[in-house]
Amino acid sequence: MALELGVLLSGRGSNLAAILDAIQEGTLDATVKVVASNKSTAAGLARATERGIPTVFIDPKLFAQEEHPREAYDVAVGNVLKEHRVECVALAGYMRIVTPALIRMFPSQMVNIHPSLLPAFPGLDAQRQVLEWGAKVSGCSVHFVTEGVDEGPIICQKAVVIAEGDTVETLSARILEHEHQLYPRALQLLAQKRLQIEGRIVRVLP
Numbered sequence: 554m555a556l557e558l559g560v561l562l563s564g565r566g567s568n569l570a571a572i573l574d575a576i577q578e579g580t581l582d583a584t585v586k587v588v589a590s591n592k593s594t595a596a597g598l599a600r601a602t603e604r605g606i607p608t609v610f611i612d613p614k615l616f617a618q619e620e621h622p623r624e625a626y627d628v629a630v631g632n633v634l635k636e637h638r639v640e641c642v643a644l645a646g647y648m649r650i651v652t653p654a655l656i657r658m659f660p661s662q663m664v665n666i667h668p669s670l671l672p673a674f675p676g677l678d679a680q681r682q683v684l685e686w687g688a689k690v691s692g693c694s695v696h697f698v699t700e701g702v703d704e705g706p707i708i709c710q711k712a713v714v715i716a717e718g719d720t721v722e723t724l725s726a727r728i729l730e731h732e733h734q735l736y737p738r739a740l741q742l743l744a745q746k747r748l749q750i751e752g753r754i755v756r757v758l759p
């Protein structure tokens with residue numbers, strides 16, 4: 554059966570578009586049940602709407618008065634995903650740290666794409682960090698989401714060589730092209746139930 558995906562994003566949504574293209578082309582056996590965002594203006598929400606996918610904006614401000622605002626927010630997000638019968642959650646440019654409250658609702662069923670070769674350069678502005686560090690190779694990683702930011706078991710990665718004169722923009726664009734290939738491929742492995750987590754190691758079953 555097709556993997557029932559929920560996508561969380563905060564911005565442009567080009568990875569969402571790549572996922573939807575792969576589904577349309579038949580290389581990813583999934584359906585995107587809902588796209589949710591913490592930003593009402595995220596272009597990714599408009600992209601989803603154009604393609605007939607339900608979207609939800611969940612406003613973090615509504616939870617500011619809660620005793621544990623981040624957890625309360627995440628429970629609300631999880632409930633929305635569950636209402637839409639989501640089985641697996643893909644973070645695609647979701648610029649919020651996900652709390653255990655949400656991770657617990659989708660055990661071993663939440664993945665993220667990050668624009669560096671983890672564990673190097675986790676967190677925000679990875680491409681800028683890479684250039685400022687003077688690294689010669691970077692890339693992108695798809696990993697399971699765990700409590701530590703960008704620390705979960707790695708599913709797959711693609712290396713990108715840094716060119717002389719690269720800027721944040723040129724490097725990001727080159728990495729992004731690979732993200733668009735890598736993310737649907739990782740999700741297809743999940744759809745085929747071919748990923749087995751053993752501690753930090755993700756084994757890809759034949």
Ligand code: GAR
Nearest residue numbers: 564565566567568645646666667668
């Ligand atoms: C992508 O480069 C993704 O790897 C990155 O945000 C961009 C989203 O682009 N994610 C992170 O940095 C997460 N820490 P998109 O909205 O066009 O898919």
